[in-house]
Amino acid sequence: MQNDRLIIAGRELTSRLWVGTGKYKDFTETKKAIEASGADVVTVAVRRVNITDRSKENLLDYLDPKKYTILPNTAGCYNVEDAVRYARLARAAGVSDLIKLEVLGDERTLFPDTVGLLEAAKILVKEGFIVLPYTNDDPIVAQKLVDIGCPAVMPLAAPIGSGLGIRNPYNLKIIMEMVRVPIIVDAGVGTASDAALAMELGADAVLMNTAIAGAQDPIAMAEAMKYAVYAGRLAYKAGRIPRKLYATASSPIEGML
Amino acid sequence: MAEAIWIQVNGEQRGCRADATVGDLLRELAIKTERVAVELNLEIMDRKDFDHRSLKQGDRVEILSFIGGGASADVQGKGRGFVHAE
Numbered sequence: 001m002q003n004d005r006l007i008i009a010g011r012e013l014t015s016r017l018w019v020g021t022g023k024y025k026d027f028t029e030t031k032k033a034i035e036a037s038g039a040d041v042v043t044v045a046v047r048r049v050n051i052t053d054r055s056k057e058n059l060l061d062y063l064d065p066k067k068y069t070i071l072p073n074t075a076g077c078y079n080v081e082d083a084v085r086y087a088r089l090a091r092a093a094g095v096s097d098l099i100k101l102e103v104l105g106d107e108r109t110l111f112p113d114t115v116g117l118l119e120a121a122k123i124l125v126k127e128g129f130i131v132l133p134y135t136n137d138d139p140i141v142a143q144k145l146v147d148i149g150c151p152a153v154m155p156l157a158a159p160i161g162s163g164l165g166i167r168n169p170y171n172l173k174i175i176m177e178m179v180r181v182p183i184i185v186d187a188g189v190g191t192a193s194d195a196a197l198a199m200e201l202g203a204d205a206v207l208m209n210t211a212i213a214g215a216q217d218p219i220a221m222a223e224a225m226k227y228a229v230y231a232g233r234l235a236y237k238a239g240r241i242p243r244k245l246y247a248t249a250s251s252p253i254e255g256m257l
Numbered sequence: 258m259a260e261a262i263w264i265q266v267n268g269e270q271r272g273c274r275a276d277a278t279v280g281d282l283l284r285e286l287a288i289k290t291e292r293v294a295v296e297l298n299l300e301i302m303d304r305k306d307f308d309h310r311s312l313k314q315g316d317r318v319e320i321l322s323f324i325g326g327g328a329s330a331d332v333q334g335k336g337r338g339f340v341h342a343e
Binding site: 019020021022023024027030043044045046047048049051052058059060070072073075088089090091092093094095160207208209210213 | 266267268269286288289291292293294295296301302304319320321322323324325326327
């Protein structure tokens with residue numbers, strides 16, 4: 001597993017667990033959870049600076065951009081124009097050309113608006129962004145995103161923050177077989193077994209936030225997720241046995257009385 | 258003493274000196290220029306122009322930075338009203 005590196009748009013990443021930085025109690029907890037998770041890609045959102053209370057600390061004072069790959073997102077954008085605007089602002093704020101592109105279609109499900117997503121991806125790829133799109137578990141849309149120039153795709157496991165786990169493993173499997181770029185399963189993971197399953201299916205990485213930040217002990221859950229992703233990846237590489245309806249004895253009959 | 262003008266910063270009215278630059282405004286607000294993005298009248302500014310662009314009456318300035326966030330439902334705070342309530 002030592003040479004099992006994930007490479008996206010020429011960037012070599014060591015961890016296959018990516019984490020969000022929302023919903024934590026404070027920045028100290030955020031930092032501790034990220035350290036426990038072993039993640040080296042962390043997502044952040046772009047928002048107005050609080051100009052009335054400047055005592056508020058900056059998240060990036062806690063996350064060294066030299067140590068982590070900071071992946072800004074366009075969270076909260078419900079149309080192409082907003083998503084493109086936020087992506088440009090994220091780049092102007094000066095970390096890199098990386099953007100986790102979200103164009104949402106509906107407030108209740110937070111499902112991606114894949115039509116808007118394709119349109120926004122086209123614009124941003126043309127502007128030189130490295131676009132990692134948050135998409136539905138739809139293989140055709142995933143392929144179209146790759147055709148546009150996205151160096152990875154991020155299909156959901158279940159609605160954001162739902163903790164429902166992998167709702168459609170067969171579609172995810174089809175995406176993994178069809179699409180020739182890294183697949184990062186994003187959103188909907190609830191606990192360690194969900195993350196392990198995503199990796200066993202062949203995902204290249206898993207991105208999560210709520211499953212860790214919302215756990216009763218976020219730091220312990222972050223550690224659990226680290227091992228789950230690692231175990232799932234090992235199992236995938238090892239090649240599982242096929243499922244069979246009937247038993248196959250594992251002890252020899254020879255030598256029995 | 259230079260004449261005062263009114264500008265809008267992150268949605269709030271604010272008075273400032275007529276000859277102040279964007280860079281002066283950021284310094285006055287104690288905002289470090291690295292890791293912020295500034296949008297002036299909907300145009301994203303190049304960081305190296307902060308000290309050269311003077312503010313004008315009625316300018317709308319947006320100053321943005323990175324906050325904790327995973328995906329949409331995970332974002333802390335309400336931002337500009339786009340964010341889904343938990």
